[in-house]
Amino acid sequence: MLRALAVDDERPSLEELLYLLNADPRIGTAEGAGDATEALRRINRALESGPGGPEAIDVVFLDIHMPGLDGLDLARLLTGFANPPLVVFVTAHEDFAVQAFDLKAVDYVLKPVRKERLAEAVRRAAELRETAAPRIPVSEPDPDHIPVELGGVTRFVSVDDITHVVAQGDYARLHTDKGSHLIRIPLSTLEERWRSRGFVRIHRRHLVALRHIGELRLDAGTVSVMVGSEELQVSRRHARELRDLLMRRP
DSSP, rough: OOEEEOOSSSSHHHHHHHHHHTTTEEEEEEEESSSSSHHHHHHHHHHHHTTTTTTTTTTEEESSOSSSSSSHHHHHHTTTSSSOOOEEEEEOTTTTTTHHTTTSSEEEESSSOOOOHHHHHHHHHHHHHHSSOOOOOOOOOOOOEEEEEHHHHEEEEEGGGGGEEEEEEEEEEETTTEEEEESSSSHHHHHHHGGTEEEEEOOOOOOOEEGGGGEEETTTTTTEETTTTTEEEHHHHHHHHHHHHHHOOO
């Protein structure tokens, strides 16, 4: 079973998180820390005691906004440790997901924490701890859809509905007419996977579905395309190929 440390400077939030963790049968012990500095001291003691030591910690459930050392700072420090605990971010803020996954977080749970959503994060941590291997991104169940997480629920977005994709580090943001979704798959992987479905790289950060390009614009030597109401820049190295593809488009 997992030995967990929950870190949050707001006492009610910490107590609620500990209550939910202790109710999960996969959690053996769950203790709390009121700030990242205290958490770091506990983690150091745990690492000194060894994997099977009495103070060992398998996973840290970590808030982001805290006074002094914040959650992202603590996670960055842990990346320099030889055998750090797994990290699950538990936060009220949606804006730090990319940074969190760049720091190899197992999961990113939004407050207010739902029991079912936290259970999913615990499941992921338990699987990783059991296999002692890096988390592998979930593969697509079929070539026509891709799984995305929305409000703690996994949904399947049709590839045909995706207008364009924007790179965000090792992750990508899928855009549709109804909104956008962040997934843990690099743009280069999607480019290779969806080339046969009419997606083309137009910039180091942009992958676009040809069928959704409404206009090709030339202005003082620069090239851009209109995808819905959004204008996307086309790099010089991709401009000629894009023009040729658009000319051949049915």
